[in-house]
Amino acid sequence: MTHVTTHVPVLLQEIIQATQGIPTIEKMFDGTFGRGGHCRALMEAYPQARVLAFDRDVEAVQFGNTNLIDKIKGGFLEIIHSDYRDFRSDQWGLFDFILLDLGVSSPQLDEAPRGFSFYHDGPLDMRMDTSQGITAAELLNELREEELIRIFQELGEIRRPYRVVRALIHDRSEKKWESTKQLAGLIERVDGWSVKGHHPATQYFMALRMAVNSELEGVHKGVRQCLAGLKDGGRLAVITFHSLEDRIVKQIFKGEVSGFCFNKKVIQATEEEVKMNSRARSAKLRIFQKGRPLENEFKKFHKKFRQSDIDS
Numbered sequence: 001m002t003h004v005t006t007h008v009p010v011l012l013q014e015i016i017q018a019t020q021g022i023p024t025i026e027k028m029f030d031g032t033f034g035r036g037g038h039c040r041a042l043m044e045a046y047p048q049a050r051v052l053a054f055d056r057d058v059e060a061v062q063f064g065n066t067n068l069i070d071k072i073k074g075g076f077l078e079i080i081h082s083d084y085r086d087f088r089s090d091q092w093g094l095f096d097f098i099l100l101d102l103g104v105s106s107p108q109l110d111e112a113p114r115g116f117s118f119y120h121d122g123p124l125d126m127r128m129d130t131s132q133g134i135t136a137a138e139l140l141n142e143l144r145e146e147e148l149i150r151i152f153q154e155l156g157e158i159r160r161p162y163r164v165v166r167a168l169i170h171d172r173s174e175k176k177w178e179s180t181k182q183l184a185g186l187i188e189r190v191d192g193w194s195v196k197g198h199h200p201a202t203q204y205f206m207a208l209r210m211a212v213n214s215e216l217e218g219v220h221k222g223v224r225q226c227l228a229g230l231k232d233g234g235r236l237a238v239i240t241f242h243s244l245e246d247r248i249v250k251q252i253f254k255g256e257v258s259g260f261c262f263n264k265k266v267i268q269a270t271e272e273e274v275k276m277n278s279r280a281r282s283a284k285l286r287i288f289q290k291g292r293p294l295e296n297e298f299k300k301f302h303k304k305f306r307q308s309d310i311d312s
């Protein structure tokens with residue numbers, strides 16, 4: 001039996017709310033299409049809008065072209081295999097609403113050949129765009145000890161990755177790193193299970209994935225590109241799942257003079273959403289609006305969100 005994984009979009013209601021009050025919605029850009037959950041809901045809310053979507057994973061683009069395009073009646077959707085950091089407003093024009101929902105999708109995590117998961121044995125690949133770039137195996141087999149330590153400390157926020165890194169370097173002289181189970185097994189052996197239900201390899205895998213796909217660099221560049229692509233009065237909504245990504249988004253928004261941070265405090269999933277979708281637990285949403293606020297529109301928007309989201 002084939003196992004088909006779906007992706008449940010996080011903060012979906014909040015994303016639709018984030019579009020309310022934008023003067024007109026004629027053009028939207030979804031820079032991280034995934035399985036199109038947000039995209040579809042946005043198109044249903046604004047059937048007259050033209051939508052451009054990017055994903056750097058060719059499987060996501062194929063999925064959208066096969067399953068979504070025909071189902072969106074009357075709407076206009078174009079899905080392109082591209083990286084949102086390469087989005088350019090001089091090529092695509094200006095947009096009323098832009099969404100970036102960062103990180104990986106559930107199908108990417110669940111498909112063993114993609115190499116993202118320690119639960120399924122597969123090659124240590126972890127590239128979102130499998131047509132280019134270096135794999136996790138190449139990083140593990142080639143980087144120096146201090147470079148691996150830096151990746152695990154900075155991206156995985158692991159305080160003491162030393163023993164695991166030493167074991168990685170030792171073992172690779174006998175057998176190259178190839179599979180996810182091989183790596184997960186080593187981490188289990190060296191670090192052991194300290195928190196029940198939390199696999200000791202979780203942070204190591206996340207750090208490797210972020211390094212393989214240069215995700216932080218993507219946020220630095222891509223968020224700025226997207227801000228440049230907003231119409232006056234348009235909004236950019238960014239959902240992050242990692243504290244470093246959220247910090248970058250927050251700093252870029254705060255330092256940007258062409259508009260203002262729409263939500264004063266970061267927006268997070270409700271308890272009900274987290275109960276239904278545990279991925280939502282670490283999701284953080286920030287919204288930026290180009291131009292100056294209209295007093296009434298600003299107040300109306302803030303009424304819709306929970307008080308705790310907007311108190312500074």
Ligand SMILES: C[S@@+](CC[C@H](N)C(=O)[O-])C[C@H]1O[C@@H](n2cnc3c(N)ncnc32)[C@H](O)[C@@H]1O
Nearest residue numbers: 009032034035036037038055056057083084101
């Ligand atoms: C969390 S999922 C998005 C899910 C989507 N919002 C939905 O509702 O189905 C993240 C997606 O962004 C893609 N992605 C991550 N970084 C990207 C980048 N720099 N450029 C384009 N796509 C990217 C991943 O391949 C993945 O498909």
